[in-house]
Amino acid sequence: MICAAPFPDRVLHHAAMNFCHASFETYQVYDSYACRVGKGAHKAVECARAFAGRHRHYLKLDIRRYFDSIDHEILKQQMWRRFKDRRLLEILDAIIGSYETAPGKGLPIGNLGTEIKGTPYLIMAIRVFLPCNKAT
Structure with a gap:
C-alpha cells in the first residue's frame, strides 16, 4: 500500500533528506x-536499453514485500553509524518508527x-550479482 505522510511530516522528511542525501x-x-x-525513470530505460544491447541474458528480481520486512532497529543502527548529529538521529528514528x-x-x-533508506539491505546482494557496478 502506498502511504503519504501528512504535509508537516513531508516537510520534515524533505529537510532530513536534504541533510542526509x-x-x-x-x-x-x-x-x-x-x-x-x-x-x-527515463535514465533507467536508457540504461536498460544499453545493457540489452550488450548482454543476451538478464536476471529480473522482485523481492516480495521488501519494504514491509525492513527491521526498524537494524535500520536505526545503520543511521546511528552513519550520522552523529543527535537531533537528526532523533528525527530519523521518529520517521522510521512512524509506520509499521x-x-x-x-x-x-x-x-x-x-527507497534510499531501504538500499543498505540490498547492497550486499547487488554487489554479489553486479561486482563491476560502478560509474564509467
Missing part, C-alpha cells in the same frame, strides 16, 4: 535510478527516503 549517495549502486538526482507493517518492521512506500 550526500551521505546516502556514497553507498548507492551506480545503476540505481529511483529517487536520485540526475537519474529517474508488523511490530518493529516496515517502511512506507511513497514517503521520501524510503
